[in-house]
Each structure stands twice: as C-alpha cells, then as structure tokens.
Amino acid sequence: MKYLEECAALVEPEIDRWISKEIRPEVLAKAMRHLIEAGGKRLRPCLALSACEAVGGKREDAIETAAALELFHNFTLIHDDIMDHDEFRRNVKTVHVIWGEPIAIIAGDALFAKVFEAAAANASRLGLSLERTVELFNTLSRASFELCQGQVLDMLFEKRNDVTEEEYMQMISGKTGALTEAAAKAGAILGNASREKVQALAGYGRLIGMAFQMQDDVLGILGKQEKFGKPIGSDIREGKKTLIILRAMKLAPERDRETLLKAFGKSSATSEEISAAIEVLKKVGAVDYVAEQAQKMVAEAKMKLRVLPESRAKEALQAIADFVVEREF
Amino acid sequence: MKYLEECAALVEPEIDRWISKEIRPEVLAKAMRHLIEAGGKRLRPCLALSACEAVGGKREDAIETAAALELFHNFTLIHDDIMDHDEFRRNVKTVHVIWGEPIAIIAGDALFAKVFEAAAANASRLGLSLERTVELFNTLSRASFELCQGQVLDMLFEKRNDVTEEEYMQMISGKTGALTEAAAKAGAILGNASREKVQALAGYGRLIGMAFQMQDDVLGILGKQEKFGKPIGSDIREGKKTLIILRAMKLAPERDRETLLKAFGKSSATSEEISAAIEVLKKVGAVDYVAEQAQKMVAEAKMKLRVLPESRAKEALQAIADFVVEREF
Numbered sequence: 001m002k003y004l005e006e007c008a009a010l011v012e013p014e015i016d017r018w019i020s021k022e023i024r025p026e027v028l029a030k031a032m033r034h035l036i037e038a039g040g041k042r043l044r045p046c047l048a049l050s051a052c053e054a055v056g057g058k059r060e061d062a063i064e065t066a067a068a069l070e071l072f073h074n075f076t077l078i079h080d081d082i083m084d085h086d087e088f089r090r091n092v093k094t095v096h097v098i099w100g101e102p103i104a105i106i107a108g109d110a111l112f113a114k115v116f117e118a119a120a121a122n123a124s125r126l127g128l129s130l131e132r133t134v135e136l137f138n139t140l141s142r143a144s145f146e147l148c149q150g151q152v153l154d155m156l157f158e159k160r161n162d163v164t165e166e167e168y169m170q171m172i173s174g175k176t177g178a179l180t181e182a183a184a185k186a187g188a189i190l191g192n193a194s195r196e197k198v199q200a201l202a203g204y205g206r207l208i209g210m211a212f213q214m215q216d217d218v219l220g221i222l223g224k225q226e227k228f229g230k231p232i233g234s235d236i237r238e239g240k241k242t243l244i245i246l247r248a249m250k251l252a253p254e255r256d257r258e259t260l261l262k263a264f265g266k267s268s269a270t271s272e273e274i275s276a277a278i279e280v281l282k283k284v285g286a287v288d289y290v291a292e293q294a295q296k297m298v299a300e301a302k303m304k305l306r307v308l309p310e311s312r313a314k315e316a317l318q319a320i321a322d323f324v325v326e327r328e329f
Numbered sequence: 330m331k332y333l334e335e336c337a338a339l340v341e342p343e344i345d346r347w348i349s350k351e352i353r354p355e356v357l358a359k360a361m362r363h364l365i366e367a368g369g370k371r372l373r374p375c376l377a378l379s380a381c382e383a384v385g386g387k388r389e390d391a392i393e394t395a396a397a398l399e400l401f402h403n404f405t406l407i408h409d410d411i412m413d414h415d416e417f418r419r420n421v422k423t424v425h426v427i428w429g430e431p432i433a434i435i436a437g438d439a440l441f442a443k444v445f446e447a448a449a450a451n452a453s454r455l456g457l458s459l460e461r462t463v464e465l466f467n468t469l470s471r472a473s474f475e476l477c478q479g480q481v482l483d484m485l486f487e488k489r490n491d492v493t494e495e496e497y498m499q500m501i502s503g504k505t506g507a508l509t510e511a512a513a514k515a516g517a518i519l520g521n522a523s524r525e526k527v528q529a530l531a532g533y534g535r536l537i538g539m540a541f542q543m544q545d546d547v548l549g550i551l552g553k554q555e556k557f558g559k560p561i562g563s564d565i566r567e568g569k570k571t572l573i574i575l576r577a578m579k580l581a582p583e584r585d586r587e588t589l590l591k592a593f594g595k596s597s598a599t600s601e602e603i604s605a606a607i608e609v610l611k612k613v614g615a616v617d618y619v620a621e622q623a624q625k626m627v628a629e630a631k632m633k634l635r636v637l638p639e640s641r642a643k644e645a646l647q648a649i650a651d652f653v654v655e656r657e658f
Contacts, residue, residue: 079438083434106481109441113476123459141446144442
C-alpha cells in the first residue's frame with residue numbers, strides 16, 4: 001500500500017538521525033544500528049504516523065516519536081535475543097553474537113535512552129501542552145514496563161507445564177501488545193485526538209500486536225525460513241510455550257503428544273523430530289485454531305476504528321490490521 | 330549531616346512507591362528491589378533534593394525525580410554487574426547471581442522504564458512549563474546515553490595497553506559524571522533555577538561524580554572490605570584500567586611493573602600477589618596522585634556553588650562534595 005510505503009520512507013531518515021553513524025565509540029553506533037539496518041517492517045512507526053493523521057494531524061507531527069518507536073522495538077529485540085540465546089534475526093547474526101553480550105546489553109540500553117530524547121524533541125517541536133507531553137511519556141514508559149512484565153512471564157512459562165491460554169494471552173499482551181498500543185496511542189496523542197479516539201486507537205494497537213504475535217507463532221510453524229528470517233520450528237526446539245503448543249498439548253492424543261515431546265524443548269532434536277512435531281501441530285488443528293484467533297482479534301481491532309472519519313490514514317490502519325494476519329514474513 | 334539524612338528519609342518512601350512490592354510477576358519486583366533494599370547512600374536523590382532547594386525551590390518539588398535517579402543508578406549497577414561478572418555489591422549477591430542474567434537484564438530495563446514515568450509524574454504535579462519538562466527529560470535521557478558511552482569505553486580499555494589519562498577522564502565522565510550531573514541539574518530545573526544556576530549545578534554534579542569514581546578506585550586499594558562492600562583489589566584482578574593503574578604503569582620501575590603484571594587481569598592471582606601489587610601502587614605514589622586529583626575536582630566543584638545564596642541546602646551540597654573524597658565506603 002502506497003500510503004504505508006510513504007510512512008516507512010518518511011521515518012527512515014529520522015531513525016537514521018537518532019542513531020547517527022557519528023556516535024562514539026564507533027562500536028556502539030554499529031551495534032545500535034545493526035538490526036535496524038538489517039530490515040524490519042517499520043510497523044510501529046507506520047502505526048504512529050497513520051494514527052496521527054487518522055485523528056486529524058499531519059504525519060510529520062509524529063515523526064520523532066515514530067522513529068523512537070522503532071528504536072524502542074529494536075532495544076527489546078536486542079535484549080530478547082540475548083535472553084533467548086537467539087543467533088539469527090532478519091537473516092543476520094544477532095547483536096550479542098557479533099559483539100558479545102556486554103555490548104549488546106549496552107546497545108539496547110542506548111537505544112532505549114534515545115527513545116525518550118526523541119519523544120521530548122517531538123513534544124518540544126509541536127509545543128505540546130504539559131498534559132499531552134506527560135501522556136506521551138507515560139505511554140512510552142508504561143509500555144516498556146509492561147514489556148518487561150511480559151518477558152518475565154514468558155520466561156517463567158518455560159519452567160511450567162500448566163500454563164493456561166488466558167495466561168498466554170496476558171503474556172503476549174505485555175510482550176507485543178503493549179508496544180503496538182503505545183505506537184497507535186502516541187500517534188493519536190500527537191495528533192491531538194479526543195480521549196475517545198486515543199482510547200480507540202490504543203485498543204486497536206493492543207489487539208493487532210497480540211494478533212501479530214500469534215501469527216508469528218503460526219509462521220514459526222508454517223512459514224518459509226527465507227521469508228520469515230528465523231529457522232522454522234525453533235520455537236519447538238527452544239521449548240517456547242506458544243498458544244499453538246498449549247492448544248496441541250490439550251488436544252493431541254497420547255501418541256501425538258509423545259511425538260511433540262520428543263522435539264519440544266530439546267536443543268538436540270533432529271530435523272526429522274522437529275518435522276514430525278510440526279505435523280502433529282497441524283494435524284490436531286492447533287495451528288488453525290491460533291490463526292483463527294488472530295483473525296478474530298484483527299476483526300475486533302478494525303471495529304475500534306469506527307470512531308474515525310474515512311481517510312487514507314484510516315485505510316492504512318485497516319491495511320496494517322489485515323497485513324498482520326495475511327503476511328508471510 | 331542532618332539535612333542530608335532528612336533528604337534520604339524523604340526519598341525512601343517515594344522510591345518504594347515506584348518499585349512497589351505489588352509489582353507482578355513477583356520475581357520482577359524482587360529483582361528490581363534487591364540492590365536498592367541492600368543499601369546505597371542515596372547520593373543522587375540527595376543531590377537532586379538539595380539542588381532544588383539551593384536554587385529556591387522546596388525539596389518536595391523534586392521528590393519523584395529524586396526517586397527516579399536512584400532507580401536509574403540501580404538500573405546501571407544491575408547491568409554493569411552482569412557485564413563485569415561481579416558477584417557481590419553492597420555486601421549482597423548481585424541480581425544476576427541470584428536470579429540469572431535474563432531476569433537481571435529485565436530488572437534493569439524495568440527500573441529504567443520507571444525513571445521516565447516518575448519524572449513525568451513530577452512534571453505533571455508541578456505543572457511545569459513545556460520547556461522545563463523537555464529540559465528535564467533531555468537531562469535524564471542524555472545522561473543515560475552518556476553512561477552507555479562511558480561503559481563501552483571502559484570495556485574497550487580492557488583490551489588496550491595505551492589508554493591515556495585523558496581517555497580515562499572521558500570514560501569516567503560518562504560512566505559516573507553524567508548521572509551525578511543529571512541529578513544536580515534535574516533538581517535545579519525542578520526548582521525553576523536560572524540558566525546560570527542550572528549550568529553551575531550541572532558542572533558541580535559532573536565534577537563530584539568523577540571525583541567519586543576516582544575515590545572509588547582509591548578505596549578499592551586502600552579501603553576495608555566490610556565498609557566498601559567489594560573485595561579489595563578486585564579491580565586489579567579484573568584488569569580494570571583505573572587511573573591508579575595507568576599512573577603506576579607509567580611511574581613504576583621495571584621490577585615493580587612486573588609485580589603489578591603478575592596480578593593485573595589475572596583471575597587466578599593469589600592474595601599474596603594482589604597484596605604485592607597493592608604495595609607497588611602505594612609505593613610509586615599512584616594512589617596518592619589519584620586521591621589528590623579527586624580532591625582538586627571536589628574543590629573545583631565547590632567553586633561552582635558560589636553562584637548560590639547561602640542556605641542549608643547549599644551547605645549540604647558542599648558537604649556532599651567533601652563526603653565524596655572523605656568517605657570510607
């Protein structure tokens with residue numbers, strides 16, 4: 001969609017500005033820029049810019065915060081990759097694999113620091129009211145705290161065998177929904193939206209973030225590695241309690257469950273064992289179930305947009321919602 | 330000093346409020362609170378509260394930001410301890426030793442998130458102007474970025490044998506000076522100080538932070554472990570390029586340098602080898618040199634305070650400066 005391509009093009013130089021190549025020591029600049037340069041869909045910046053225009057602002061009004069959201073996202077990716085011992089993302093080596101854990105921890109912290117500087121610059125340029133400025137900062141800082149909570153839940157789940165679907169939803173709400181909510185909400189705040197519209201966009205953002213994570217779990221099973229950027233089945237090998245796994249463990253007959261358990265959480269699982277586990281997940285309907293749940297959330301997210309007048313920006317928000325469940329990468 | 334005891338007492342419940350025991354998952358609350366509960370001098374909150382009153386504000390005006398500064402400081406400690414593989418601080422086990430690295434990374438991130446939420450609450454309560462609010466946020470976010478830069482420099486120094494004293498100063502300016510500058514500056518901003526006074530307090534804060542780090546290096550050699558909270562000589566064993574080491578390497582005759590190199594950066598060094606190295610550092614005058622440099626910086630810091638009218642708060646800032654070089658812990 002042309003509108004979203006424009007958004008992504010708009011934010012790119014702004015992202016570049018906040019993580020300038022001039023940053024010293026040079027290794028810090030490189031580590032901060034690495035994953036951002038490797039790609040990414042700029043989903044969160046696009047959410048912020050579209051939300052800003054959809055409530056009556058101009059896209060440019062949210063540009064620093066849109067960039068901040070991409071820095072924010074990449075901060076969480078760098079730290080997550082350390083914690084999950086992931087070696088590849090976006091088809092490149094992860095930051096800690098290239099530069100070691102200490103530099104990766106600092107590169108994440110440094111991106112996080114820039115988030116608030118960029119948001120402050122945005123508030124300052126627009127001459128925002130104190131109330132809106134505080135709302136903007138609360139949106140960003142609370143999202144980051146929720147992300148931490150979601151990440152801890154995710155880790156705790158790895159050691160538990162009784163995780164419920166409700167708990168899974170709570171976890172992805174923090175781990176993925178909080179930041180997409182913050183993106184859409186921040187755009188609305190910067191567009192000076194009414195309380196009702198800010199709330200609607202916040203709800204929309206939360207839902208599509210959660211749907212995004214569920215679809216991510218689906219693509220981790222059904223996707224193609226070249227497009228998806230991560231090895232297919234790695235969630236199984238790492239023992240991630242995704243909704244697909246939770247559902248399959250509930251539905252699978254004894255023998256299929258054994259097939260699953262041969263690969264689940266086993267770093268030494270062969271690719272045959274992983275393939276067999278994937279077949280089980282498909283066969284018992286767990287993959288379809290999660291894909292359907294994601295579609296329902298996207299439909300609900302789109303309903304939230306009804307408070308907005310028709311516009312290209314609103315269409316973009318609808319398109320983002322559709323993209324979340326239709327994408328292959 | 331009674332004034333500073335009052336400051337520390339004032340900020341304690343506010344710190345507690347931002348890292349409530351109610352935070353869930355519980356392990357996150359525990360990991361966030363661990364080092365803060367283990368002690369610490371509350372130096373940065375005291376700087377902020379005293380600076381606020383010294384420019385004509387009330388101490389209470391800076392209370393949320395004072396708490397935020399302690400969260401900020403502890404965020405950096407938790408991440409530093411991971412990177413340095415330090416096992417003890419404040420006479421307790423470090424966060425990553427107790428809960429593992431992933432939880433420690435997240436606990437640090439979560440404290441950092443709260444910094445900006447607390448500062449936003451402060452700006453909101455005071456009804457600060459947009460300009461002052463942005464200045465406050467820039468102060469905090471830029472300090473955190475400088476900290477990252479200082480930390481990277483520190484790491485790079487470990488692999489180099491040609492670190493200059495000037496480079497060392499640049500490193501501690503980021504690693505320690507940036508946050509004490511931010512503390513004093515934030516207090517001044519919240520006290521609605523003139524530009525001149527904000528600058529003076531910023532300069533004062535930077536200098537005492539750097540002096541603090543140099544004195545820390547001195548105490549790491551001359552101090553008593555019970556008071557200091559870290560094993561004496563651990564900087565030597567870890568191969569830290571402190572100013573004491575840089576100076577000693579320059580001044581020590583061949584044979585003393587050999588004694589130093591037997592312990593420096595050798596995790597297997599015996600306590601006798603560490604003791605012998607410490608004796609060299611004292612004998613060649615490197616410890617005295619660094620202690621003197623720290624005293625000079627403290628004197629310079631106190632000169633910056635001349636723009637302030639006499640007050641209990643100003644006396645407190647002078648006392649903090651003196652404490653930095655007179656302390657034993």
